[in-house]
Amino acid sequence: MPDDMSAPLIRDRGPGGDSSASSEPGSPLIGILGTGDFSRSLARRLLASGYQVVVGSRNPKRSAPLFPEEVEVTSQAEAARRADLVFVAVFPEHHSTLAAAGAGLGPALAGKTLVDVSNGLQARRDRDGDGEGDGEGDGEGPSHAERLAALFPDSTVVKGFNTVSAWALQAGPRDGSRQVLLCSDCPSAKRSVKRICRRLGFTAEDAGPLSAAREVEDLPLRLFPAWRRPALCAAALLAFFYLYNALRDVVQPLLLATGGSQKRSPLYKLPVETLNASLPCAALAMLALVYAPGLAAAALQLRRGTKYRRFPARLDAWLRARKQLGLCAFTCAALHAVYSLLLPLRKSARYKIVNMALKQVAEGAELWDEAEVWRMELYLSAGVAALGLLSLLAVASLPSVSGAVNWREFSFVQSTLGYCALAAATAHTLLYGWDRAFDPAQYRLYLPPTFVLAVTPALAVLAGRLALAAPCAARRLQRIRRGWESGRNIRFVLPEDEDGGRSDSSSV
Amino acid sequence: MPDDMSAPLIRDRGPGGDSSASSEPGSPLIGILGTGDFSRSLARRLLASGYQVVVGSRNPKRSAPLFPEEVEVTSQAEAARRADLVFVAVFPEHHSTLAAAGAGLGPALAGKTLVDVSNGLQARRDRDGDGEGDGEGDGEGPSHAERLAALFPDSTVVKGFNTVSAWALQAGPRDGSRQVLLCSDCPSAKRSVKRICRRLGFTAEDAGPLSAAREVEDLPLRLFPAWRRPALCAAALLAFFYLYNALRDVVQPLLLATGGSQKRSPLYKLPVETLNASLPCAALAMLALVYAPGLAAAALQLRRGTKYRRFPARLDAWLRARKQLGLCAFTCAALHAVYSLLLPLRKSARYKIVNMALKQVAEGAELWDEAEVWRMELYLSAGVAALGLLSLLAVASLPSVSGAVNWREFSFVQSTLGYCALAAATAHTLLYGWDRAFDPAQYRLYLPPTFVLAVTPALAVLAGRLALAAPCAARRLQRIRRGWESGRNIRFVLPEDEDGGRSDSSSV
Amino acid sequence: MPDDMSAPLIRDRGPGGDSSASSEPGSPLIGILGTGDFSRSLARRLLASGYQVVVGSRNPKRSAPLFPEEVEVTSQAEAARRADLVFVAVFPEHHSTLAAAGAGLGPALAGKTLVDVSNGLQARRDRDGDGEGDGEGDGEGPSHAERLAALFPDSTVVKGFNTVSAWALQAGPRDGSRQVLLCSDCPSAKRSVKRICRRLGFTAEDAGPLSAAREVEDLPLRLFPAWRRPALCAAALLAFFYLYNALRDVVQPLLLATGGSQKRSPLYKLPVETLNASLPCAALAMLALVYAPGLAAAALQLRRGTKYRRFPARLDAWLRARKQLGLCAFTCAALHAVYSLLLPLRKSARYKIVNMALKQVAEGAELWDEAEVWRMELYLSAGVAALGLLSLLAVASLPSVSGAVNWREFSFVQSTLGYCALAAATAHTLLYGWDRAFDPAQYRLYLPPTFVLAVTPALAVLAGRLALAAPCAARRLQRIRRGWESGRNIRFVLPEDEDGGRSDSSSV
The missing domain is CATH 3.40.50.720 (NAD(P)-binding Rossmann-like Domain)
Structure with missing residues (x-):
C-alpha cells in the first residue's frame, strides 16, 4: 500500500500572485x-x-x-x-x-x-557490477x-x-x-x-x-541495518526449534512406525503443528535475549564499581538491539497465538474429535480428565497474559507513542511490564510442561522435551533479575548509576560526573 | 474515546510574572x-x-x-x-x-x-438547507x-x-x-x-x-476524501461476492431442496459463513487493484519511452489511492481471519461434529481423509503468511512509522513485501481451491466457484510483474526512470532532467 | 524491548573540522x-x-x-x-x-x-523514606x-x-x-x-x-497519571462482574451439587470461562462510561442555556478521561475476543463435544437446534462488528494518526463511529441474551443474568443520545454551541463570544 506521493494542497499560484512576491528581502x-x-x-x-x-x-x-x-x-x-x-x-x-x-x-x-x-x-x-559503464x-x-x-x-x-x-x-x-x-x-x-x-x-x-x-x-x-542481526537471530532460533520438534514429533514416530502398524503418517504435522510448537520456544528464547544484556551490563557495573567505563562493543551492540529483538519475539508470539487459534479449525482436528467419540462409544464411558482440563485452562490463561503484555510493549514501541511518554513511564513499560511478560511467558511454558519434564517417556531419542530447552534461559534471566533485586546489590547499583565510584569513596568530590537527578542510563 | 482537549500544563501565571514580560521587544x-x-x-x-x-x-x-x-x-x-x-x-x-x-x-x-x-x-x-437563515x-x-x-x-x-x-x-x-x-x-x-x-x-x-x-x-x-472511492470500491466488491456466494451456497441448495427431503435450511449460513467466504475474495481483488496501477504506469512509461509525460488523470488518481486500497484489503483480510477463527466456536459447527460422529458410529469406521488434511494445513499456512505480511504493511503505513524509514526501506516494505503478500494470498486461494476449479460439479447454475473469480486478477497482476522483471524490460525501465528518453539516445545531453541518483518516482 | 538510546549518525568530528568552526558569530x-x-x-x-x-x-x-x-x-x-x-x-x-x-x-x-x-x-x-540521607x-x-x-x-x-x-x-x-x-x-x-x-x-x-x-x-x-482512574475503574468493574459470574456459574452449582450427584466440579471454569464472561460486561459498562459524560455535559448546557459556564470539576475530569476509558474498554473487548476464540481449543471443550456425541448416539438422533444456531451466528456477527469498530477507534487514538486528521474527521471517528460501536456491542449483548432475560430459571439465587446488569447503562446512554437527537433539543444545543445564550435573545449583541465557525467544543 504505497503512500500517496503527491501534495495536492500546494497548488500552483494563479495569476494574482506576482513572481517575486513571497521571497523575503535580504535572502540569498x-x-x-x-x-x-x-x-x-x-x-x-x-x-x-x-x-x-x-x-x-x-x-x-x-x-x-x-x-x-x-x-x-x-x-x-x-x-x-x-x-x-x-x-x-x-x-x-x-x-x-x-x-x-x-x-x-x-x-x-x-x-x-x-x-x-x-x-x-x-x-x-x-557490488553486482551491472556493467552499464x-x-x-x-x-x-x-x-x-x-x-x-x-x-x-x-x-x-x-x-x-x-x-x-x-x-x-x-x-x-x-x-x-x-x-x-x-x-x-x-x-x-x-x-x-x-x-x-x-x-x-x-x-x-x-x-x-x-x-x-x-x-x-x-x-x-541502507535497508533496515538495525534489524539484520535480530531477524537473523530469530530465524536461526526458529529453524533450530523447528528441526528439533520435527525430529521428536515426526521423524521419531515415522521411524517407530516402520516396525509397527500405525496407519496415519505424522507428516501432516509439519506445516502447522510443528511450526506452532517451535514459535513459542523461539519467542521465549528471544525474550530472554532481550533482558540478558541489561543484566550483563548491571553485573559489569557492579564488578567494575563505576558506570564511567565503556561496555565491550559486543555488549553495546546487544543493548542497542533490544528493541528489535523484542519486536521479533512479539512477532513469534503473535504468530503462535494465531496458529494455536487455527488448530480447532483444521480438518485433522475435527477428524480426531470424531474418532475420539468413536472410541468412547466403543468404551461406553464419558471422557473427562480433570488434570488435563486444569493444565490447559491454566497455561492458556498465562499465555493470554504474556501476549497481552507483549502487545502493550509493541504498541509502546511505536515512535509516536514512545515519544509521548516521559522517561519514567518508558522505563516502567519496557522494564517492569517487560519482566512481567517474561514471567508470564515462563509460567505459560512451565504450566504447559506440567509434569512432563520429569517423565522419562518424554526423553525420546535421548532428547529432552523442547519446552525444557526454551524455558532454561528465561529462568536464568529471571533468577539474575532477582539476584540484582537483593538489597545489597540494588543499593550499590543505584549508587553507581548516580555517579558513585567504588575507588573514590568521598562522594562530594565528584559532582560533575553526575547529571541532575537523571537516570537515563541503561536500566535493567 | 475522544481525546483530552485541555492542556493542564500551561497554567495561568501567578502574580510573580509582570504582564508585558514575556513578549520580545520590536515584535508587532x-x-x-x-x-x-x-x-x-x-x-x-x-x-x-x-x-x-x-x-x-x-x-x-x-x-x-x-x-x-x-x-x-x-x-x-x-x-x-x-x-x-x-x-x-x-x-x-x-x-x-x-x-x-x-x-x-x-x-x-x-x-x-x-x-x-x-x-x-x-x-x-x-446542501441540506437547514433554513435557519x-x-x-x-x-x-x-x-x-x-x-x-x-x-x-x-x-x-x-x-x-x-x-x-x-x-x-x-x-x-x-x-x-x-x-x-x-x-x-x-x-x-x-x-x-x-x-x-x-x-x-x-x-x-x-x-x-x-x-x-x-x-x-x-x-x-472534508470527511476523509481520500478514503471515499477506495471504501466504495471495497463495499462494491464485497457486495458482489456476497451475492454471488449467497446464490451458490444458499439460494441454489434452497431451490434444490424444495424437490428433495433435506431437513435443515442453509439460510443460517448467511450471517457468518457466506460473509466469511466473500471477505477473502474482496481482499484478494483489492490487493490486485493496489498493484495494477503501478504496472500500468510502468507499461505506459515503457511504451512512451519517457517518464516526462504525465499519466492520464484517472491512472494518477488510482496511483494515489493505493495506500487506502491496501488498507481496505487488509481490513477485509483481517475480518476474514477473525470470522474463520470464529467458525469452530459456533453451535452449528459443534452440532456438525457430533452428527459426523453419529454417522461414523453407524458406519463403524474411523474418519481420515489424507488429501483434505493436507489441503487445509497448507492453505491455512499460506493464509497466515499473507495476513502476517499484510499486517506488517499496515503497521508501516502508520504516519510515525513510515516517517522513520528511508526511501529504499519504504519501497522494500511496500513493493517487495507487498508483492510477497499478494503471492501468498494467491497461493492461499489456489490451495483452498485445490482441484475444484477442474471439477464440473462445482459449476452449479453454470457459475464458476467464487475463488476462480477472485484469483484471476491477482494472477494477472503477478504475471504482469514477472513480465516487467524480464531483463530487457527491467533494464529499459530503469534507464527511463533515471531520465533517459527513447527519442534522444545521447545520454549526456540531458543531465538537467535527472535528479541526483534518486528514484523517488513511482515504483512498481 | 527498550529503545536504542544511542545516535550513531552523529559522529565525533575528525581532525578536519576546527574547533570553533560551527558556532555562529554573536551567539552567547x-x-x-x-x-x-x-x-x-x-x-x-x-x-x-x-x-x-x-x-x-x-x-x-x-x-x-x-x-x-x-x-x-x-x-x-x-x-x-x-x-x-x-x-x-x-x-x-x-x-x-x-x-x-x-x-x-x-x-x-x-x-x-x-x-x-x-x-x-x-x-x-x-514517600518511602529510603533513609540514605x-x-x-x-x-x-x-x-x-x-x-x-x-x-x-x-x-x-x-x-x-x-x-x-x-x-x-x-x-x-x-x-x-x-x-x-x-x-x-x-x-x-x-x-x-x-x-x-x-x-x-x-x-x-x-x-x-x-x-x-x-x-x-x-x-x-509522573507515572501515567491520566491512566490511574480509568484503569482502577476498569479493574473494579472487572472484579465485580467476575465475582458475580463466579457466584452464579460456579458457587451456586457447587452448592446445589452437594445434595445432588453431579460428578464434575465446575471449578475449572474459573480461569477462562468465568473471566471470559466478565470481560465483555466490563467492556460494555466502560463504553457506556465513555459516552455518558458527553451526554451529561450536553444536558447541562441545555438546562443552563449557555456554554459559557464551567462544568463541575468532576464532570470535567470525567470528560478528560474518555480516551483512556475507551482504550480500557477496547482492551477488555479484545481480551474477550481472544478468550472466546480460545474456547474450542481447550480440552474441556473437546471432552464436552465427545460426550455430547455419546449422548446423541444413545438417543440415536441427530443434533440441530435451529434457534440456538441462529442466536449464535447473529451475536457473533454483532460482536465482530463491535470489535472492528473499536479497533478503528483505537488506531485513531494513536498520536500520529489523530494528528493527521482534521477536526471533523476526528469527531466523526470518535463520536459517530463510537456510538455505532456502542450500538453494535449492545446488540451483541442483547442477541447473546436472546430470551433469557424473561426466563425465570435464569434468576438463580435471585440474581439477574449478568448481561442484564451490563446492558442497562449502555441502553440508558443510547436512549439519552436519541433524546438529544430530537429536533428541538438538537437545534437548541447547536445554537448554544455556537455561542447563543438563553438569557440574551438578540444574537448579534454577542459576536465576540463566538469563534469563527468552529465547534471544537465538547461534542456529544
Missing part, C-alpha cells in the same frame, strides 16, 4: 541545477520558506511549466552566474558535464557554495561530493539533503526525516547551508569533513 | 477580535512565542478572566486601533456587525492586515474572507489558520496539523502572516490569491 | 556544569544548533574525551567565569558543593542566568531550583529542560517531548532561555514564577 538567491523531482520539490519548499529561487536547465522552455510561476527557470550558465548558493541536483554521473568545456560552469560558480544532494549508487553497495569506476573510489569538489576547485562543496526525500520536501519535514546531515571542509559554507536547513524546517547535524561524504551518501541505501 | 502588537475557544488558544500561543497580544471584546470585563494575565482584554474599537495586525476570530455571520455603523471598526482597521480564521459552514457543503444566502456565494475584504475595503485580508484547531494551538503543532495555508492578494501582508506562522511553529504554505479562500475555508469540512 | 557562549549523559547530549545539541559550548568539570582531562572536539572542557571555575549563561547539570544533592568555600563559583556566576535541569527525586513522591530533608521542602537560587543569590535561576531526555536532545525533539516548561522570577532571563529553546527545536512554555518549580521538577516522575 538560491540556484538549483537540474529539473527532476527533487529539484521541483526543493524549489517549492525554498519558495514557501521565503527564498528566491532560480533553476538552471539545459532546456528552460521545456522545463519552466514544471515549476511554480515565482521560480525563474533559465539556462544553467545564467543560473550559476546569478545564484548566491547552488544546489546541484543532477545525477552524479553527469557532474562532469557541468564542468565540461562546453557547459563550463566553473568560472560562474567560483567562490560559491555548491550543495551536492546526490545519493550513493546501489551498485556500489551491492557508469563511468569512473564507482566501486570504491571517492564520494560523489569529493569528485564534484575536484571538478570545481574554486567552489566550496557541502554534502547534504540527500537523506531527505522529495516527498518530505513537499509535505514539510516529518518525524523521522527531519534530520539533515551536512559535511564540508569549510565551516562558513556549512553555516550558511545550516541556516537554510533550519528555515526549511529541518534540523542540521554536523557530519564532519567532506571525507565523510561517502558514508552520508550511502545512508539512503 | 497582535490584536484578536473575539473571545471564543480559538481566540483564547491563539492568544496563549502568541504569548508563548513572544508576541504582545491585545484582545477586543464587546464585554471586556466579563471576558478578561478567560485569558492569561499578560493579555490585555479591551473593547473591540480599542483593540482594532492599537494592534498592528488583527486576527478576526468571530463567527463569519457576525463579520458584518464589526463593520456596522455602531461598532464601526473600519477606520481603526484601515491600512492594517486582517487574518480571517473562519471555516466554511457545514450547510454549504451538505444564516444570513446572506450562504449557498454558492463568495468566501467569508472575500466578504470580509468587501466589508473593510481599506484593510488587507489574509485567509488562514482555519485548518488549525484550538487544540493544536494550545499543545503546539503536531505532525498532521503543522501546515497553515494562506491566501491573500497582497504579498507583503502574506509575508507578515507567514512570519507569525513560523514563529508559532507552523509551516506556512502559499495557497494563492484571495479568490482561493473558498477552497481553504472548506478544507476542515 | 553557553556553559554546562557537569559531565553526565545529559550534559553530553546537551553539548552536542547546542553545538548542532550553532552555539559555542564550554563544559565545566572537576576533572577536565578525564572528561574531555567524552565530548566532541569543538566543545571546550575546562575547570568548573573557568567555565563559570567565561560562559554567558550556565546550565547546571549536576545532581541536585551536589548543588551545595558548587557554592562551597572551596569551589566557590558564586562570584564567577554573579549576574548570570543559571538553568537548573534537575528532576525531582523519586523519594519525594513515593540525601541531605537537607527532601520531603516537602523547597524545590531544587529554589535552593539553587538561595545558594547563588546574585545569579538568576531558570528552571527548565528537566522534562527533556538526553535521548530527545541527541535525536532532535520528537512529538511528545517537544515542549519545554520554563519557570523563573526574571522575565528577561526566561526570554533568553526561551530563545535557546526555540533554536534547539523545542517549544518553550511559560510555567510561571520559580515557586512553580516544584511542580515542573515532579513532572518527569
Whole structure:
C-alpha cells in the first residue's frame, strides 16, 4: 500500500500572485541545477520558506511549466552566474558535464557554495557490477561530493539533503526525516547551508569533513541495518526449534512406525503443528535475549564499581538491539497465538474429535480428565497474559507513542511490564510442561522435551533479575548509576560526573 | 474515546510574572477580535512565542478572566486601533456587525492586515438547507474572507489558520496539523502572516490569491476524501461476492431442496459463513487493484519511452489511492481471519461434529481423509503468511512509522513485501481451491466457484510483474526512470532532467 | 524491548573540522556544569544548533574525551567565569558543593542566568523514606531550583529542560517531548532561555514564577497519571462482574451439587470461562462510561442555556478521561475476543463435544437446534462488528494518526463511529441474551443474568443520545454551541463570544 506521493494542497499560484512576491528581502538567491523531482520539490519548499529561487536547465522552455510561476527557470550558465548558493541536483554521473568545456560552469560558480544532494549508487553497495559503464569506476573510489569538489576547485562543496526525500520536501519535514546531515571542509559554507536547513524546517547535524561524504551518501541505501542481526537471530532460533520438534514429533514416530502398524503418517504435522510448537520456544528464547544484556551490563557495573567505563562493543551492540529483538519475539508470539487459534479449525482436528467419540462409544464411558482440563485452562490463561503484555510493549514501541511518554513511564513499560511478560511467558511454558519434564517417556531419542530447552534461559534471566533485586546489590547499583565510584569513596568530590537527578542510563 | 482537549500544563501565571514580560521587544502588537475557544488558544500561543497580544471584546470585563494575565482584554474599537495586525476570530455571520455603523471598526482597521480564521459552514457543503437563515444566502456565494475584504475595503485580508484547531494551538503543532495555508492578494501582508506562522511553529504554505479562500475555508469540512472511492470500491466488491456466494451456497441448495427431503435450511449460513467466504475474495481483488496501477504506469512509461509525460488523470488518481486500497484489503483480510477463527466456536459447527460422529458410529469406521488434511494445513499456512505480511504493511503505513524509514526501506516494505503478500494470498486461494476449479460439479447454475473469480486478477497482476522483471524490460525501465528518453539516445545531453541518483518516482 | 538510546549518525568530528568552526558569530557562549549523559547530549545539541559550548568539570582531562572536539572542557571555575549563561547539570544533592568555600563559583556566576535541569527525586513522591540521607530533608521542602537560587543569590535561576531526555536532545525533539516548561522570577532571563529553546527545536512554555518549580521538577516522575482512574475503574468493574459470574456459574452449582450427584466440579471454569464472561460486561459498562459524560455535559448546557459556564470539576475530569476509558474498554473487548476464540481449543471443550456425541448416539438422533444456531451466528456477527469498530477507534487514538486528521474527521471517528460501536456491542449483548432475560430459571439465587446488569447503562446512554437527537433539543444545543445564550435573545449583541465557525467544543 504505497503512500500517496503527491501534495495536492500546494497548488500552483494563479495569476494574482506576482513572481517575486513571497521571497523575503535580504535572502540569498538560491540556484538549483537540474529539473527532476527533487529539484521541483526543493524549489517549492525554498519558495514557501521565503527564498528566491532560480533553476538552471539545459532546456528552460521545456522545463519552466514544471515549476511554480515565482521560480525563474533559465539556462544553467545564467543560473550559476546569478545564484548566491547552488544546489546541484543532477545525477552524479553527469557532474562532469557541468564542468565540461562546453557547459563550463566553473568560472560562474567560483567562490560559491555548491550543495551536492546526490545519493550513493546501489551498485556500489551491492557490488553486482551491472556493467552499464557508469563511468569512473564507482566501486570504491571517492564520494560523489569529493569528485564534484575536484571538478570545481574554486567552489566550496557541502554534502547534504540527500537523506531527505522529495516527498518530505513537499509535505514539510516529518518525524523521522527531519534530520539533515551536512559535511564540508569549510565551516562558513556549512553555516550558511545550516541556516537554510533550519528555515526549511529541518534540523542540521554536523557530519564532519567532506571525507565523510561517502558514508552520508550511502545512508539512503541502507535497508533496515538495525534489524539484520535480530531477524537473523530469530530465524536461526526458529529453524533450530523447528528441526528439533520435527525430529521428536515426526521423524521419531515415522521411524517407530516402520516396525509397527500405525496407519496415519505424522507428516501432516509439519506445516502447522510443528511450526506452532517451535514459535513459542523461539519467542521465549528471544525474550530472554532481550533482558540478558541489561543484566550483563548491571553485573559489569557492579564488578567494575563505576558506570564511567565503556561496555565491550559486543555488549553495546546487544543493548542497542533490544528493541528489535523484542519486536521479533512479539512477532513469534503473535504468530503462535494465531496458529494455536487455527488448530480447532483444521480438518485433522475435527477428524480426531470424531474418532475420539468413536472410541468412547466403543468404551461406553464419558471422557473427562480433570488434570488435563486444569493444565490447559491454566497455561492458556498465562499465555493470554504474556501476549497481552507483549502487545502493550509493541504498541509502546511505536515512535509516536514512545515519544509521548516521559522517561519514567518508558522505563516502567519496557522494564517492569517487560519482566512481567517474561514471567508470564515462563509460567505459560512451565504450566504447559506440567509434569512432563520429569517423565522419562518424554526423553525420546535421548532428547529432552523442547519446552525444557526454551524455558532454561528465561529462568536464568529471571533468577539474575532477582539476584540484582537483593538489597545489597540494588543499593550499590543505584549508587553507581548516580555517579558513585567504588575507588573514590568521598562522594562530594565528584559532582560533575553526575547529571541532575537523571537516570537515563541503561536500566535493567 | 475522544481525546483530552485541555492542556493542564500551561497554567495561568501567578502574580510573580509582570504582564508585558514575556513578549520580545520590536515584535508587532497582535490584536484578536473575539473571545471564543480559538481566540483564547491563539492568544496563549502568541504569548508563548513572544508576541504582545491585545484582545477586543464587546464585554471586556466579563471576558478578561478567560485569558492569561499578560493579555490585555479591551473593547473591540480599542483593540482594532492599537494592534498592528488583527486576527478576526468571530463567527463569519457576525463579520458584518464589526463593520456596522455602531461598532464601526473600519477606520481603526484601515491600512492594517486582517487574518480571517473562519471555516466554511457545514450547510454549504451538505446542501441540506437547514433554513435557519444564516444570513446572506450562504449557498454558492463568495468566501467569508472575500466578504470580509468587501466589508473593510481599506484593510488587507489574509485567509488562514482555519485548518488549525484550538487544540493544536494550545499543545503546539503536531505532525498532521503543522501546515497553515494562506491566501491573500497582497504579498507583503502574506509575508507578515507567514512570519507569525513560523514563529508559532507552523509551516506556512502559499495557497494563492484571495479568490482561493473558498477552497481553504472548506478544507476542515472534508470527511476523509481520500478514503471515499477506495471504501466504495471495497463495499462494491464485497457486495458482489456476497451475492454471488449467497446464490451458490444458499439460494441454489434452497431451490434444490424444495424437490428433495433435506431437513435443515442453509439460510443460517448467511450471517457468518457466506460473509466469511466473500471477505477473502474482496481482499484478494483489492490487493490486485493496489498493484495494477503501478504496472500500468510502468507499461505506459515503457511504451512512451519517457517518464516526462504525465499519466492520464484517472491512472494518477488510482496511483494515489493505493495506500487506502491496501488498507481496505487488509481490513477485509483481517475480518476474514477473525470470522474463520470464529467458525469452530459456533453451535452449528459443534452440532456438525457430533452428527459426523453419529454417522461414523453407524458406519463403524474411523474418519481420515489424507488429501483434505493436507489441503487445509497448507492453505491455512499460506493464509497466515499473507495476513502476517499484510499486517506488517499496515503497521508501516502508520504516519510515525513510515516517517522513520528511508526511501529504499519504504519501497522494500511496500513493493517487495507487498508483492510477497499478494503471492501468498494467491497461493492461499489456489490451495483452498485445490482441484475444484477442474471439477464440473462445482459449476452449479453454470457459475464458476467464487475463488476462480477472485484469483484471476491477482494472477494477472503477478504475471504482469514477472513480465516487467524480464531483463530487457527491467533494464529499459530503469534507464527511463533515471531520465533517459527513447527519442534522444545521447545520454549526456540531458543531465538537467535527472535528479541526483534518486528514484523517488513511482515504483512498481 | 527498550529503545536504542544511542545516535550513531552523529559522529565525533575528525581532525578536519576546527574547533570553533560551527558556532555562529554573536551567539552567547553557553556553559554546562557537569559531565553526565545529559550534559553530553546537551553539548552536542547546542553545538548542532550553532552555539559555542564550554563544559565545566572537576576533572577536565578525564572528561574531555567524552565530548566532541569543538566543545571546550575546562575547570568548573573557568567555565563559570567565561560562559554567558550556565546550565547546571549536576545532581541536585551536589548543588551545595558548587557554592562551597572551596569551589566557590558564586562570584564567577554573579549576574548570570543559571538553568537548573534537575528532576525531582523519586523519594519525594513515593514517600518511602529510603533513609540514605540525601541531605537537607527532601520531603516537602523547597524545590531544587529554589535552593539553587538561595545558594547563588546574585545569579538568576531558570528552571527548565528537566522534562527533556538526553535521548530527545541527541535525536532532535520528537512529538511528545517537544515542549519545554520554563519557570523563573526574571522575565528577561526566561526570554533568553526561551530563545535557546526555540533554536534547539523545542517549544518553550511559560510555567510561571520559580515557586512553580516544584511542580515542573515532579513532572518527569509522573507515572501515567491520566491512566490511574480509568484503569482502577476498569479493574473494579472487572472484579465485580467476575465475582458475580463466579457466584452464579460456579458457587451456586457447587452448592446445589452437594445434595445432588453431579460428578464434575465446575471449578475449572474459573480461569477462562468465568473471566471470559466478565470481560465483555466490563467492556460494555466502560463504553457506556465513555459516552455518558458527553451526554451529561450536553444536558447541562441545555438546562443552563449557555456554554459559557464551567462544568463541575468532576464532570470535567470525567470528560478528560474518555480516551483512556475507551482504550480500557477496547482492551477488555479484545481480551474477550481472544478468550472466546480460545474456547474450542481447550480440552474441556473437546471432552464436552465427545460426550455430547455419546449422548446423541444413545438417543440415536441427530443434533440441530435451529434457534440456538441462529442466536449464535447473529451475536457473533454483532460482536465482530463491535470489535472492528473499536479497533478503528483505537488506531485513531494513536498520536500520529489523530494528528493527521482534521477536526471533523476526528469527531466523526470518535463520536459517530463510537456510538455505532456502542450500538453494535449492545446488540451483541442483547442477541447473546436472546430470551433469557424473561426466563425465570435464569434468576438463580435471585440474581439477574449478568448481561442484564451490563446492558442497562449502555441502553440508558443510547436512549439519552436519541433524546438529544430530537429536533428541538438538537437545534437548541447547536445554537448554544455556537455561542447563543438563553438569557440574551438578540444574537448579534454577542459576536465576540463566538469563534469563527468552529465547534471544537465538547461534542456529544
